[in-house]
Amino acid sequence: MSALGVIATVVAAALAAPLIVMTATFAVEVIAGLRGTARTRGVATDSCPGTVIVMPAHDEATIIAATLARLMPELPPACRVLVVADNCADDTAAIAAQGGAEVLRRDDPVRRGKGFALAYARDHLADAPPDVVMVLDADGSTDRASIATMARAATQRPVQAVNLLSPDLSAAPMVQVSNFAFVIKNLVRQRGLWRLAGRVNLTGTGMAFPWAVFRDAGLATADIVEDLALGLELARRGQLPGFVADATVWSAASSAEGTLKQRTRWEGGFLATSRTRALPAIGNALRSKDFRALWAGLSLAVPPLTLLLLLDIAGLVVLGGLMLLGASAWPLLLLGCLLVVAISGLGIAWMRVGRPFLSGGAAIRLPLYVLWKIPLYLGLARKRPTGWLRAGR
Template sequence: MDGESLQGLSAAARSTGRACQAVNLLAPDRNAPPMVQISSFAFMVKNLIRQRGLQRLAGRAHLTGTGMALPWRLFETANLGGDNIVEDLALGLELATQRVPPVLVEAATVWSAAASEAGTLVQRRRWEGGYLATSVRTVPRTIARSVARGDLRGIAAALDLSVPPLALLVLLNFAAGILGGAAVFAGGDAWPLLVQLVVGILALTVLTIAWALEGRSYLSGTTLLRLPLYVLWKVPLYLGLARRGAPVEWLRTGR
């Protein structure tokens, strides 16, 4: 993080009295393996595109570990040593329940180098496993609490948290499409399949727009077309999570 970003982040924490999150990105590297390039692009979608949307729709952002600033009054009482493997995400959600949700500071950016191809999978296993486990535990009660309060922004934040990572979202949509097609073949209604087709087209359109506006430095259009291979590359990760659950300890990676 450069000096200007650091000053802007700390100033935002002082002025808002809330935890502040810089835009946390991996440095683009067109010489990296294609799977690493696509993973870095997906990381940008999560930490810039989705964070920006969450801030505008719900007035909050997720803490991502790197590039955070907390006012001392929040820091001294925060649960910084929790047992959640994605403790940064959990801390942000805890602050939101206390009605002091974190905010995104778009003027501040922190860059990190991407891991190797093998290291990227290890990182994703920790982050995505922890994210999914936290989502399953948190989303139902967050929606219930927000509905009871009439808090539309809280509902929007819960719905955002319920969206799985990009590769898993593509897999789930594909699986639902296969089931819908099988149902139609067996004589069932066609509308579930049509819904999945529309959802898939919308998701592909939004992803293409995100690449055109923010992702060209991460990968070429040709590399983006390898997204199906990226999804297949991560299938063993999701099968492992299904069998063993989320990791419970840090997994070190090489750069």
């Protein structure tokens, strides 16, 4: 091999290494999550510790009545709902009270965000704390068995239920693809992370905490992905969030415009968190020789699905160019093989759990979805989203 070929190979290896690690981590996690987990749901759906469902709500007057109408009949006897009407300029508080919920009004234009709303609820509950605090979004729905299962599991540790968007095969193809990506993130990869790391990520709705954990948690922040950050902080303290795979919470799917807003919020916050926390987590795990913590750090380093695909495709193009300069073929072949494995895992996941969320016709348009997301990533490169972003309902 010529000197130019050696240099090109070194450059190719350096370029391919992070892509190989991220793609391999994603593929293994998806494959590990294809099989269902052991059931924890009991038969006694009325057997529930004292539980408060905290529902942060910012200008949700158009949906809060319907949300409570679905939720209130599902409550076990020892469970109640506390709505925090946070910086609302509409009738959210009055409508929530009419719907049977306990209501707190919070007005603080400077300290805005879901984390501050949760901290406000915590202060209110401190005088007579419940056994368990559960968090549900203002557009969320669930069933009595899921509530009871989450509450019982949360007496021992913080837990996260399966958090999915309601399937709608009549929605725009881009919305369907995004909903399927949500299934991969919040069901398949969560199951894989649970098996490989013994913990999962908190996703903001359908999470529950023992009072002692909720009481001491760092809630009052303006972090745009406060749920992810909270889960990482709890794990750092040794309070690893568990996965309640047979409890499910649902949120309504958005329009194409609302979906883009959702993805901008979550992916922007995730990437910012990943940049600052993934490498330190991996380093700490290597020093302590903790394989499960190492996997959690690697998982945190994996970018969102569409961005991972874009990076891999761009990487393959560059690696192909370096081969023309004499670089070895192994970086391109290894990355290409891992990408095939990852896509195959996604195909199997679609056949097993994804078809209610993504039609075959919409799946064919996946390349268009990838292109649709490019402006999002260009925007995130310029400015990270801040504030309490609500998706279009």
